[in-house]
Amino acid sequence: MLTLCGSLSLHPVPTGAAMHLAAYRALGLPFTYVPFAVTDLEGALRGMRALGIRGLGVSMPFKQQVLPLLDAVDPVAARIGAVNTLVNDGGRITGHNTDWMGAVQALEEITTLAGRRVLLLGAGGAARAVAFGLRERGAVVTLANRDRAKAERLAAEVDATPAGLDEETFRGDHAILVNATSRGMAGVAPGSPVPEGVLRPGQVVMDIVYKPLRTELFDAAQRAGATAIHGGRMLLYQAAAQFQLYTGRPAPLAAMDEALRTQLG
Structure with a gap:
C-alpha cells in the first residue's frame, strides 16, 4: 500500500516534493508526496484524516493558524508557538x-x-x-x-532583545545575521531587508528564503x-527531520541534497 505525504501551501512549489520523493526512492519506501494548494485549512485537515494522509508540511501563512485545529502539539512546537509539520497517527x-532544527x-x-550575538529579522512563524x-x-x-x-x-517570549528595522540596529556588533522574513522571495517581496553597506567581512549571513536561491x-x-x-540549507535539514517523523527512518541526506540542488539550480 502506498503511503501519502504532502504539503499545505497557498502557492505550492515542487522543491519539498522533490526532496521527499528522492528520499523515498533512495530507501525503496512505498511512500509518495503531493503538494496541495489550500485555501480552506480546516477542510484540508478533515481531508488528511479522511484520506489517511500520513504527513503534511505546513507553509506560511498557516504555521500558527493551524494550531487550534490539531489534536496535539509536540512540546517543542508548543514552546515555539508554530508548526511546520503534521503527522497523522490513525x-x-x-x-x-x-x-x-533546519536553521540550527x-x-x-x-x-x-553559543555566546554569539545574532541579529534575527522577522517576528512570524x-x-x-x-x-x-x-x-x-x-x-x-x-x-x-x-x-x-x-x-x-516575541522577544519577551524567547528572552531576546527587541529592535526596529533601522540602520543603527544593522550596524550593531552582531557576528551573525539571519533573515526570517519573506523579503527577497520571488513573486512575494523582492529586494533585501538589509540596507546597503551595513554588512561586513567576517559576519555570517543566512537568508532562509530559498526562491531564488541567490537572493539580493x-x-x-x-x-x-x-x-x-542560502535558504536551501535550512530547507534541506528541516525536510530531513520531517522525513524521519513520517517514516521512522533516518533521512538519506545525499539523495535529498541532490534533488534540492537540481530543483533550485
Missing part, C-alpha cells in the same frame, strides 16, 4: 516544528552559536522557530521587525566579504 494529528543545522555547518533554535544553542539574540510591537512580544541579501553578503548561507 486520525490523530500532531503538530511538530522542524524549522528550528544550517548555521552550525559554518559556525558555533519562521522567526519564532529560528529564535527558539538560536536560544537553545545559547546565542544572544536581537530580534528586529518592521512592526516593533511584534518584535517586543545573499549576494550583498558575498560582496561584503561575509559568509553567506
